Amino acid sequence: MIRALLLLFTLAFAVPAAAQDSDFVPAGTQTVEDIMARQRALADGDESVRAVRDRQGGPDEAVADGIGLTADGTMGQTNDWSDPGIWRGVRYDDLDMRSQIRGPAATTLIQTGGMEWLERRAGPLRVWGGGLLFFTLVALGIFFLLRGRIRIDGPRTGRTLVRFRVYERFAHWLLAGSFLALAVTGLLVLFGRIAIIPIFGHEVWGPVAIVTKWVHNNISWAFMLALVMVFVLWVLQNIPDRSDWQWLKRAGGIFGGGHVPAKKFNAGQKAIFWAVIILGASLSVSGLSLLFPFEMPLFASTFTHLNDWGIGGLFGGLPTDLAPQEEMQLSQLWHGIVAFVMIAIIFAHIYLGSIGMEGAYDAMGKGRVEEQWAREHHSIWADKVMAERDDPRRKQTGSPDANPTPAE
Amino acid sequence: MKTMLSAFAVAILIAFAAQYTFDALPFSSAERQSAENVRLD
Numbered sequence: 001m002i003r004a005l006l007l008l009f010t011l012a013f014a015v016p017a018a019a020q021d022s023d024f025v026p027a028g029t030q031t032v033e034d035i036m037a038r039q040r041a042l043a044d045g046d047e048s049v050r051a052v053r054d055r056q057g058g059p060d061e062a063v064a065d066g067i068g069l070t071a072d073g074t075m076g077q078t079n080d081w082s083d084p085g086i087w088r089g090v091r092y093d094d095l096d097m098r099s100q101i102r103g104p105a106a107t108t109l110i111q112t113g114g115m116e117w118l119e120r121r122a123g124p125l126r127v128w129g130g131g132l133l134f135f136t137l138v139a140l141g142i143f144f145l146l147r148g149r150i151r152i153d154g155p156r157t158g159r160t161l162v163r164f165r166v167y168e169r170f171a172h173w174l175l176a177g178s179f180l181a182l183a184v185t186g187l188l189v190l191f192g193r194i195a196i197i198p199i200f201g202h203e204v205w206g207p208v209a210i211v212t213k214w215v216h217n218n219i220s221w222a223f224m225l226a227l228v229m230v231f232v233l234w235v236l237q238n239i240p241d242r243s244d245w246q247w248l249k250r251a252g253g254i255f256g257g258g259h260v261p262a263k264k265f266n267a268g269q270k271a272i273f274w275a276v277i278i279l280g281a282s283l284s285v286s287g288l289s290l291l292f293p294f295e296m297p298l299f300a301s302t303f304t305h306l307n308d309w310g311i312g313g314l315f316g317g318l319p320t321d322l323a324p325q326e327e328m329q330l331s332q333l334w335h336g337i338v339a340f341v342m343i344a345i346i347f348a349h350i351y352l353g354s355i356g357m358e359g360a361y362d363a364m365g366k367g368r369v370e371e372q373w374a375r376e377h378h379s380i381w382a383d384k385v386m387a388e389r390d391d392p393r394r395k396q397t398g399s400p401d402a403n404p405t406p407a408e
Numbered sequence: 409m410k411t412m413l414s415a416f417a418v419a420i421l422i423a424f425a426a427q428y429t430f431d432a433l434p435f436s437s438a439e440r441q442s443a444e445n446v447r448l449d
């Protein structure tokens with residue numbers, strides 16, 4: 001028995017070794033020295049050697065060159081040497097072959113985008129994304145030190161105005177709660193490996209990763225729902241108009257002092273609104289494409305449009321023939337980039353909505369704001385609401401929202 | 409505060425609903441995309 005096993009063991013090595021002993025070298029076959037020379041040139045930054053693959057072409061050229069053919073002139077499994085023609089055909093997708101591999105995207109056996117994606121995700125995405133968040137926090141800290149909390153300048157009136165109804169606040173907090181959960185878990189997905197494992201070890205990261213993934217995948221629906229709600233509720237009040245131009249010219253009064261007239265939302269808030277809607281929608285779409293792998297390829301068609309419009313030309317022409325895996329890689333990178341930009345913007349928003357401005361939080365916390373705050377920051381809106389409130393005809397109908405109520 | 413907390417609670421509820429919905433779907437996307445014998449093209 002042991003003898004038989006030993007024999008089998010020896011044979012297992014002997015057969016491939018014998019296979020490589022063949023001294024028939026077909027014309028044009030690369031030698032190890034050819035490959036090493038290419039590697040050295042690549043290491044020295046000479047990209048021109050990559051063109052070698054184009055010169056060698058696909059299986060047709062391989063047939064013409066006699067590369068990778070068996071003795072009977074076919075590209076079968078009976079040959080006894082390595083098969084560059086077959087692998088090239090597999091790589092460039094131009095072979096008539098069948099595979100026993102099943103499952104999604106099984107028809108791509110080789111694609112070379114994986115390593116690039118891995119390196120971009122582990123390199124620039126982490127470095128630039130993390131850097132963006134870090135410097136946003138530093139900038140907000142510096143702003144706070146220089147400008148301090150934006151106070152209500154005038155004396156408080158003790159009266160409040162309704163700013164957001166309960167369903168508006170509900171939509172906002174659904175959006176905010178889900179976004180923050182997604183931001184924290186998203187950052188964990190990207191940084192967990194390098195931030196958690198070295199400090200707490202694999203045993204800790206394991207369960208954290210499971211929860212992280214569950215939260216990130218499933219909370220996304222609340223975010224998408226809230227995004228639609230917020231859009232529907234606030235879009236009309238966020239259409240840019242002439243008052244925004246005045247506000248922008250004076251940078252919202254941040255530096256010059258004084259207050260700039262504004263409607264319900266000033267130009268800065270409108271910018272936040274549209275950033276949230278557009279970036280949020282893009283995050284949702286790329287997120288869905290990641291959630292349902294290979295079902296929603298986005299980039300080949302997007303790149304085709306960009307190329308048609310001439311925008312792709314700025315990047316030297318964008319690739320439109322993408323393997324399913326490359327579609328997923330691009331979705332992941334795009335999802336990450338947009339998420340970082342949006343988180344940075346939301347940092348600024350949270351700052352202004354809480355410690356950055358006295359009286360602002362009440363708008364979302366209680367739904368009512370101090371009348372003096374409204375006069376200073378949203379004077380056009382405040383005048384309108386107060387005029388409605390003080391309108392004697394309205395008073396008779398007794399609308400509860402328009403009535404003055406003491407501040408809590 | 410109450411509105412905020414109820415919104416957070418609804419977010420979690422939606423997450424569980426999503427989880428159970430996808431578990432209960434009669435097909436899996438990976439199965440749907442797979443085949444017995446795949447032609448490379």
Ligand code: HEM
Pocket residue numbers: 163172175176177179180230234264265268269270272273276346349350353354360361362363364365
């Ligand atoms: C704990 C975090 C947050 C706080 C304290 C906060 C606070 C506020 C406040 C006070 C307002 C009303 C401003 C006003 O009266 O004019 C507001 C509005 C708004 N919030 Fe938030 N928010 C937070 C998170 C978020 C998140 C994560 C998002 C989106 C993903 C978001 C999106 C918006 C939008 C679109 C508006 C309306 C436009 C604007 O006022 O800029 N908020 N938020």
